[in-house]
Amino acid sequence: MIxxxxxxxxxxxxxxxxxxxxPPDFKGGIKKMxxxxxxxxxxxxxxxxxxxxxxxxxDRRPMCADTGLPRFYVKSGNNAQIEGGFVALEAALRKATxxxxxxxxxxxxxxxxxxxxxxxxxxxxxxxxxQYAFEPEGDWIDxxxxxxxxxxxxxxxxxxxxxxxxxxxxxxLDVMVQFGRRGLFCQPAIVxxxxxxxxxxxxxxxxxxxxxxxxxxxxxxxxxxxxxxxxKELGNSxxxxxxxxxxxxxxxxxxxxxxxxxxxxxxxxxxTFCLSSRRATARIHTDxxxxxxxxxxxxxxYYRREGVQ
Amino acid sequence: MxxxxxxxxxxxxPVSDDEVAALEQGDIVFISGTVYxxxxxxxxxxxxxxxQLPIDLPAISNINFHCSPAASKxxxxxxxVGAVTATASFRFGKWMPxxxxxxxxxxxxxxxxMSEDSYKDMFLPVGAKYLTTVGYGTGAxxxxxxxRTVDALWLEELGLAQAMWIFEVENxxxxxxxxxxxxxxxFEKSNAHVNSRLKTLYKDLKPPTLSRYGETTSRDxxxx
Numbered sequence: 001m002i003x004x005x006x007x008x009x010x011x012x013x014x015x016x017x018x019x020x021x022x023p024p025d026f027k028g029g030i031k032k033m034x035x036x037x038x039x040x041x042x043x044x045x046x047x048x049x050x051x052x053x054x055x056x057x058x059d060r061r062p063m064c065a066d067t068g069l070p071r072f073y074v075k076s077g078n079n080a081q082i083e084g085g086f087v088a089l090e091a092a093l094r095k096a097t098x099x100x101x102x103x104x105x106x107x108x109x110x111x112x113x114x115x116x117x118x119x120x121x122x123x124x125x126x127x128x129x130x131q132y133a134f135e136p137e138g139d140w141i142d143x144x145x146x147x148x149x150x151x152x153x154x155x156x157x158x159x160x161x162x163x164x165x166x167x168x169x170x171x172x173l174d175v176m177v178q179f180g181r182r183g184l185f186c187q188p189a190i191v192x193x194x195x196x197x198x199x200x201x202x203x204x205x206x207x208x209x210x211x212x213x214x215x216x217x218x219x220x221x222x223x224x225x226x227x228x229x230x231x232k233e234l235g236n237s238x239x240x241x242x243x244x245x246x247x248x249x250x251x252x253x254x255x256x257x258x259x260x261x262x263x264x265x266x267x268x269x270x271x272t273f274c275l276s277s278r279r280a281t282a283r284i285h286t287d288x289x290x291x292x293x294x295x296x297x298x299x300x301x302y303y304r305r306e307g308v309q
Numbered sequence: 310m311x312x313x314x315x316x317x318x319x320x321x322x323p324v325s326d327d328e329v330a331a332l333e334q335g336d337i338v339f340i341s342g343t344v345y346x347x348x349x350x351x352x353x354x355x356x357x358x359x360x361q362l363p364i365d366l367p368a369i370s371n372i373n374f375h376c377s378p379a380a381s382k383x384x385x386x387x388x389x390v391g392a393v394t395a396t397a398s399f400r401f402g403k404w405m406p407x408x409x410x411x412x413x414x415x416x417x418x419x420x421x422x423m424s425e426d427s428y429k430d431m432f433l434p435v436g437a438k439y440l441t442t443v444g445y446g447t448g449a450x451x452x453x454x455x456x457r458t459v460d461a462l463w464l465e466e467l468g469l470a471q472a473m474w475i476f477e478v479e480n481x482x483x484x485x486x487x488x489x490x491x492x493x494x495x496f497e498k499s500n501a502h503v504n505s506r507l508k509t510l511y512k513d514l515k516p517p518t519l520s521r522y523g524e525t526t527s528r529d530x531x532x533x
Contacts, residue, residue, distance in 0.1 A: 019379075040314045041335065041485075041495075048443045048450070048483055056449035062392035064446030065379040105381035105391050108469050118468040120381075151397070160518045170514035174528070177503065181531050182421035182496045184397065186445050239506045242444070243421075245499045276446050 002141055004083040004092055006288040011096035014145045016104050017280040019062040022053040023294055025214040026277045029252040033188055042247030049275050064276035067106040068147030070097050070122050071129040077138020098123050133303055144281045144296045146211045153185030153272035161266055168268055175270045176235050183243035186274035188252045194269040197259030206269035209255040212298035219256055228254045323371045326436050329415050334489040338440055339482035343370040350471025352404035367413040375419030377470040388458040392448030395420040399533040402427050409435045420445050422487040422496045429492035440484035454481030504529045
């Protein structure tokens with residue numbers, strides 16, 4: 001039985017880690033981009049970001065004041081049992097979010113969409129979102145938090161089989177150019193592309209592709225892996241860099257996830273995970289042990305339903 | 310910062326007209342003194358619903374930061390300000406002329422700049438310039454630059470995120486000067502460079518089967 005106190009502690013600590021510590025894969029990707037960036041102003045911006053991440057870790061303060069919308073991904077081993085059940089887990093995640101918002105502090109970003117009422121704790125209706133997935137083995141819980149911004153850099157479009165890969169590339173460019181100007185999506189970013197599924201599945205896959213895979217990790221399908229590389233290069237060939245200034249640093253990595261879709265359509269969603277890519281992961285064991293790690297490990301063969309009948 | 314090709318300028322707030330005039334497009338700026346935040350909540354309250362500011366703003370600071378900090382209130386009534394970053398400024402254009410008149414602001418700091426038209430029509434006539442934050446989100450560096458929260462106005466009415474924060478800052482930055490003396494914008498100059506390449510980039514990619522209604526069909530346009 002996994003103690004509920006361990007889940008609440010992990011959720012609280014992950015919230016702090018995500019907001020303060022830039023994941024090493026992302027930082028490594030930006031350092032590589034800086035080495036290849038020819039423009040002085042774009043170099044200055046990337047260098048300032050690296051110094052900012054160091055300041056955040058030294059001072060234990062959030063790397064960006066728009067601390068995004070805290071949310072959780074929960075992956076449960078098939079044999080996991082939680083003290084108090086999943087309803088207790090949800091209460092613990094809400095409690096940890098409110099407490100961490102005050103203590104770190106995070107910006108209380110969550111408001112009612114119409115009245116704009118803010119409880120100043122990032123908790124409310126459907127907030128934080130909690131999404132579940134399962135693995136066939138294991139009695140642990142993986143807890144991942146992602147605090148993505150959300151105002152710019154996302155789009156969805158129903159393309160058709162006749163539009164093909166070129167259609168996808170065109171839509172990808174549209175999003176990069178449209179939201180890259182003035183750096184609205186705070187690039188260089190990890191770009192996630194969801195292809196297929198229903199509309200909601202398409203959005204979910206694209207969002208998870210940008211926020212739950214690490215920089216440098218390729219999709220196991222070789223054709224998709226090639227397309228990931230092509231889109232990354234395409235994004236970096238626009239002539240645009242950080243803040244929309246002249247440069248070539250736009251896409252740290254491009255991650256694509258696919259789902260089976262309607263025979264007549266090819267829905268595509270595009271998402272960007274910004275210069276403050278906030279994600280943190282922990283595994284919680286039955287004895288209450290919490291193991292923190294960098295790789296969310298969300299996209300397993302089972303999660304992609306590879307070879308599953 | 311290591312890049313010696315960019316000029317770095319340190320200024321004190323309130324900033325003088327001469328100091329603003331001397332700022333060149335592309336300069337890197339650090340600020341010491343007092344700055345305040347104002348975004349849609351404050352503009353609406355002051356300029357639309359006619360609430361008087363409870364302070365003599367022009368005497369305190371002439372630097373307006375489009376920002377809301379990641380902050381919380383301690384039990385003893387003081388504030389814990391962690392990180393500070395700007396929000397996208399294009400949304401506030403409609404309030405700027407009245408705000409300049411009321412506040413006598415000379416520097417606007419925000420995310421992403423405003424249009425060359427706004428610089429020419431609203432900024433240059435009052436001798437103001439726009440500074441953009443870097444990144445975006447050097448939130449920790451900017452948070453470090455805040456030495457003291459002088460006041461947080463209308464917390465109850467507007468909430469933490471929309472309240473008007475008054476900060477005492479030291480070496481607060483970096484920011485980049487976007488407004489040129491001719492009213493040009495570094496962002497728009499960068500746009501022009503990208504636009505010159507778009508035709509080639511899209512050359513072999515045919516339009517989608519199903520088109521969309523929209524406000525612009527030209528990729529040379531900005532969507533803000």
